[in-house]
Amino acid sequence: MANNQKVWTRRHVLASGTAVSAAAIAGCIGGNGDEEEEEEILDPEEYDYERDEPDDPDDVRDSTMVYTQELERDEDFDPVVSNDAYSYQIITQVFDGLYEFNYDYELEPKVAVDFPEVERDDTRYLYEIHDGIEFHNGEELTAEDVAHSMEAPVEEETPNMSEFDMVEEIEVVDEYQLQVDLEEPYGPWEMFNHAVDIVPEGARTDDREEFNQNPIGSGPFQWSEFEFGEFVELERFDDYWDEPEPYIGSIRFEDNVDDASRVSEMLSHDTDAIGDIPNDDWDDLDEEDDINLHVAESPSVAYIFFNTNEGAGTADPNVRRAIAHSFSMQDYVETYMNNAAIPLVTPTSRITNEQWDFPIDEWEEELYPQYDPEEAEALLDEYAPDDWNPTFVAPDDERANLAERVATRLDDIGYDMSVQTMEFGTMLDQTVYSDGDPDDYELYISGWTGGPDPDQYLYSNFHESQETLNQGHHYDGSDDFHDNIIAARQSADHDEREELYIEIIEEILEELPALPAYTEHNSMATGEQVRDMHVHPQMQYNPNLVSEGGNVWIDD
Numbered sequence: 001m002a003n004n005q006k007v008w009t010r011r012h013v014l015a016s017g018t019a020v021s022a023a024a025i026a027g028c029i030g031g032n033g034d035e036e037e038e039e040e041i042l043d044p045e046e047y048d049y050e051r052d053e054p055d056d057p058d059d060v061r062d063s064t065m066v067y068t069q070e071l072e073r074d075e076d077f078d079p080v081v082s083n084d085a086y087s088y089q090i091i092t093q094v095f096d097g098l099y100e101f102n103y104d105y106e107l108e109p110k111v112a113v114d115f116p117e118v119e120r121d122d123t124r125y126l127y128e129i130h131d132g133i134e135f136h137n138g139e140e141l142t143a144e145d146v147a148h149s150m151e152a153p154v155e156e157e158t159p160n161m162s163e164f165d166m167v168e169e170i171e172v173v174d175e176y177q178l179q180v181d182l183e184e185p186y187g188p189w190e191m192f193n194h195a196v197d198i199v200p201e202g203a204r205t206d207d208r209e210e211f212n213q214n215p216i217g218s219g220p221f222q223w224s225e226f227e228f229g230e231f232v233e234l235e236r237f238d239d240y241w242d243e244p245e246p247y248i249g250s251i252r253f254e255d256n257v258d259d260a261s262r263v264s265e266m267l268s269h270d271t272d273a274i275g276d277i278p279n280d281d282w283d284d285l286d287e288e289d290d291i292n293l294h295v296a297e298s299p300s301v302a303y304i305f306f307n308t309n310e311g312a313g314t315a316d317p318n319v320r321r322a323i324a325h326s327f328s329m330q331d332y333v334e335t336y337m338n339n340a341a342i343p344l345v346t347p348t349s350r351i352t353n354e355q356w357d358f359p360i361d362e363w364e365e366e367l368y369p370q371y372d373p374e375e376a377e378a379l380l381d382e383y384a385p386d387d388w389n390p391t392f393v394a395p396d397d398e399r400a401n402l403a404e405r406v407a408t409r410l411d412d413i414g415y416d417m418s419v420q421t422m423e424f425g426t427m428l429d430q431t432v433y434s435d436g437d438p439d440d441y442e443l444y445i446s447g448w449t450g451g452p453d454p455d456q457y458l459y460s461n462f463h464e465s466q467e468t469l470n471q472g473h474h475y476d477g478s479d480d481f482h483d484n485i486i487a488a489r490q491s492a493d494h495d496e497r498e499e500l501y502i503e504i505i506e507e508i509l510e511e512l513p514a515l516p517a518y519t520e521h522n523s524m525a526t527g528e529q530v531r532d533m534h535v536h537p538q539m540q541y542n543p544n545l546v547s548e549g550g551n552v553w554i555d556d
Helices: 022-026 085-094 143-155 201-206 208-213 259-267 279-286 317-325 329-336 350-354 360-366 373-383 399-412 424-430 455-462 481-489 494-511
Strands: 064-069 099-101 107-109 117-119 124-128 167-174 177-182 221-227 231-236 250-255 273-275 291-297 300-306 341-343 391-395 418-422 443-449 514-527
Touching: 064 259, 085 221, 085 231, 085 250, 143 167, 143 177, 143 201, 201 208, 259 273, 259 279, 259 514, 279 291, 300 317, 300 399, 317 373, 317 494, 317 514, 329 341, 329 399, 329 514, 360 494, 373 399, 391 399, 391 424, 399 418, 399 443, 418 424, 424 443, 443 455, 455 481, 455 494, 481 494
Parallel strands: 064 250, 064 273, 391 418, 391 443
Antiparallel strands: 099 107, 117 124, 124 177, 167 177, 221 231, 231 250, 273 514, 291 514, 300 443, 300 514, 341 514
8 A cells, every 4th residue: 555545434433322313403503503602713823833853862762652543453564464553653654764754745766766757648657665675584676576565465465556557667777776557547546545664575485474463674664563353563763764763762552442532541641642632622732831722634535425326316416516515515524623624615635636737716606605594495306305304423532423413404394314323344344345226225325435535535435436335326427527527547648637527526516426524634633842843734644753854852
């Protein structure tokens, strides 16, 4: 998996709690939102800290840190096979990438000396890597290892094979140069795919099972101790090849999936840092003088998906638009997620949009459905089936609140919507991985974490080939819709791709096979002793312990 792998957004799938009933919510809903006090949506830039260097680096090199993750790990630590963001938070400490993302979500060379030379009509990439890089076992990192890191996911048919299945051939020119030929131009390659973590071919192929549980990389930290399902400990690799060298001596990763308990650990200083600050606990933690909060926008998108199969009431785009007009996404985020998310009007993330010249303001004003209950009622009265009782399926976490909000709004205008909440995996089985029987669902809510390239959202979530794999809306689209998605990913011309993506996104916003909802932030709380911590927009990079933008140390 490239260390910016797109993944299902399910960071709260293990969160406990029961969805609030529509009847309970109905009592506190007013005209354009709730009568309960709404909060101002948090601006992540308010928590953008300056660099904080120690007076004497030698004084902090023996420091240790405990980091509490918010979900359990799958305990797969081989980058070739791992498809779990929380295992990957450890992988990024142990392995170096050919390229890595900075805090502005731009790729920078790491193991690669520079950006590749591009030949053969944007299908041939020539890479040069640094010489003298050593893995933790003392072996030198060579072009053979880079080639293996790209070839193995496809050869072994791992969950990450789609990241490299467009590669036609890789030729190792010499120890420090390799040539990668693609079958055809592939637009996302330079913005996403060559951010691959480099594994040592020899050590990995000798014993893959051992390597998965005792990985060897060339990164700033090496494997120290591991107790399955309990903790992982890493220690600084003193012979690390790159600058800066890490200040921190060791880090221990634990997990605590219970929000309240994790926050209690932070308040009592039983841990140095926790991942994912619950929205309702933000103010309590923020008021503590000896705790610092950190937040960064992420490349995640939450969607409300509509079943467009024949027989579903939501097969009619007028019905889908009516549902979107029936509630205010802005008010929902302000009320329930003001510290954790920000509303979104596109099927691509805000971070993605910043790197493309999309007409966001125009789309928000002219295409994204605004709260208009009268329009919603008029559309439903004209286009909804008789005796229509749709089913909205949601994970049994805070996302169920959004489903209940929509159901309550429809009830206000005379339509009965049933909300079913279930464990996230069960929900995927009923929706995404199914044939889309309207009796099973007409709406569901889920999310996706992508990156800087629009293809990472639009292909997986909207192309017809991904039905029953990544999406369950079954949208036929216009004559050119699916062809345009393929044309955009097979072009290396940025302007051409941008034009195609504008057309694709405008159709999504007009026809609404999915309604973009919000993007969640990456957040973290740390004790005041943790210095120079900065949250990375890509959650797999967190905690980002050592980079040019920050080098964490402990002030004892």
